[in-house]
Amino acid sequence: MGFKAREGGGLLDFLHAPPSAHITSDGCVLRPSHRRCPSGGHSTNGPYSPFPIFPSPPSLHERDGKTAARGGGETHRARAAASRRGSDHHGRAGARYEVKRWLRRSSSYSSPSPDLQAEAKALRRKEGASGLRLASDRPAATVAGFRRARDSAAAASDMPSFPSSGASPQKQQHNARRRQLIRQQRKSLPIASVEKRLIEEVRKNDTLIVVGETGSGKTTQLPQFLYDAGFCQDGKVIGITQPRRVAAVTVAKRVAEECNDQLGKKVGYSIRFDDSTSNATRIKYMTDGLLLREALLDPLLSKYSVIVVDEAHERTVHTDVLLGLLKKVQHSRSIYANKNGKILPDIQDQSQYFTLKACQGTKIDPLKLIIMSASLDAKCFSDYFGSAKAVHIQGRQYPVDILYTYQPESDYLDATLVTIFQIHLEEGLGDILAFLTGQEEIESLDRLIQERARQLPPQRSKIWTTPIYSSLPSEQQMNAFKPAPAGTRKVVLATNIAETSVTIPGIKYVIDPGMVKARAYNPVTGMESLIIIPVSKAQALQRSGRAGREGPGKCYRLFQESEFDKLVDSTVPEIKRCNLANVVLQLKALGIDDIIGFDFMEKPSRTAILKSLEQLILLGALTDDYKLSDPVGRQMARLPLDPMYSKALIVASEFKCLEEMLIVVSMLSVESIFFSPREKLEEARAARKSFESSEGDHITLVNVYRAAKECLEKSKNANAKEKTMEKALNRWCRENFINYRSLRHACDVHSQIQGHVQQMGLNVSSCGDDMVLFRRCLTAAFFLNAAMRQPDGSYRALATSQSVQIHPSSVLFQKKPDCAIFNELVRTSQNYVKDLTRIDPVWLAELAPQYYATED
């Protein structure tokens, strides 16, 4: 007997310039002194000249073509490296630097150069004499008192810092000084001198596109200008969306402080699973995904007077869907509100009936929309919003020197390591921000830095590394925003979550290896994967913009200048390279039925949309006539998870094993739970064995979670305090080669999703040790991801007929089951499936008859 799946089942010119370039009002690009503008134009931070900026960017087609030509998959990395190796490094003018290999050859730093020794002595003297923190001293800047900006920023990360009535006189004095500094700093931002004209433009135009260089003050200042101009009258709110949670949180904290108010009052933020707003909140920072969810409850987004879509150049899938939705909302609000701002009583438009009915009687004004970024293709956005006006805010606060390597660097991780120490040993004070592609790279570089740092001579200042990536629990992400201890240089190891919007206090040096981990999707096979590819010019510009925010900065690009010119202008919108099931489900839940006809800024391929519709029907979220099913589809749309995971929770409630499925979904939502340091591979393997289930990885994860919980219970029973319990868990993780951070994150996700399912009234019960029942449930949930062993020992993914291999990290790697379900398909040198559970193939036809039939 065999089984088969059933049938049917243009960027602006200035992007090419270093970020310290300026565009003058005649549109001319100015670069730093060694590159004079031919027309002799000059840049100023001063006069603001709003003008529509419509250069001719490369057509989308051309850009896509370029992207395609760079190829796909991990091979990008090799190809990029190969092309760097082969490229000409006799440079054009531009700063270059050498990544000094001596650091690698030398096993210790016992004889630092005499001038380094002198520097170390001087620093010690300075610290001893003044008690100044090493990393807090800043080069003099244009703003009076800016030398202390670091101190203020440092305090900002320990928010809230405004005086309580009982604050000591010193504290009050400190706070007063800090407030004055912030006022001065705000006044010196390029955007400050154009406040009035900017507000005029917002009043005149319903949609405005604002382009301004990184650090010019868009994110923190514009919402405050709007507030001061009266856009929050009648209790209305200014909403600012960010593609990333960390940006929404840190910017809200900063703006609350600038307003001298407590976070959560006038200024707040709202991100998935974390809301810091109140009825008093008028300036609300949030993720774009969160605003989409709000639209499910308030389809006209009636509480907002203005919505600012920040960092729109990122073109995340949420940004793109949001832009389409906002366009629709803007239209509805302008035509359905009567003169008094009330929704018209007589609703003619049937397609809008439910949306408008829900808002009848609400006071509603036209919605102002502002699209913002330092690096966006203004024409493209303007066209989408019916020739909307675009304005450019000139100037940046501080220059950033861009340095390229003389030589191509074939190993960017190694080059990053060397550059970190090169800066540490040769450059002045200031913290370092290095961009890497993911948690694994960050953790291995972190270990290497610690190793090397131990070899530094004792008189050198120390290095403090702090990671920041999306799956890191938020309290740990916030460490990156804290000041380094005295006599220490902070080195922030970040993924692209720190690429836009954020100001990390103390950062003077940015290291950009020029690589990023990005999603890729093949709509024909339905295969989604993560690949490492070169960044776009827009991303490189954003990265360099993280320096030069508190004083002049430097950005070390770990590639040659000729390579920069070859980068694509902007990132391919995520909507064109991801599985759309989630987007389609959200749109359906928003009452948008015609997905193919939806006004996307850039339409995803028809095949990709059809594929996701098909997937949602198979999961039971849509009916056969493509309508949202009730209750399954509605429940799935409410859960902030990938549709397949949402379905797994609903199915598990029926199978009475929701407790176990909650664990699995949480553990799969974070980065690798196990860690295996290269030097202790055997020990790590042995430790892992104690959790392993011969049935597969899902049950293994359940075992880890249960064991961790037992460890916590033990210390709880011994009446340990919370801190001691955490320490015990941390120790247990180290002993068992479990990644403590990932486990902690999984616990957070677990309690949050549990809250959701309980609210939905799902039955949270456990199947105990009945793992056959649990495996059957996994089959019913993940039947679309099933693989069968072939006579030659390889595997075939049943849904796509692709040949795949079991990933070596799976407990089933050696066991070679006949049939298994899996959760992830990774494309490296070949197609690997990860996170597997052995199943009986008969279960497929039994539990997913809509998709599988037995072959006679």
Ligand SMILES: Nc1ncnc2c1ncn2[C@@H]1O[C@H](COP(=O)(O)OP(=O)(O)OP(=O)(O)O)[C@@H](O)[C@H]1O
């Ligand atoms: N948390 C903070 N701590 C210290 N200074 C800050 C902080 N946030 C912002 N600033 C200051 O305000 C300036 C403007 O920041 P803002 O985020 O508004 O700029 P932006 O134009 O939106 O930049 P980007 O395009 O990079 O997001 C920064 O360059 C920095 O000097």
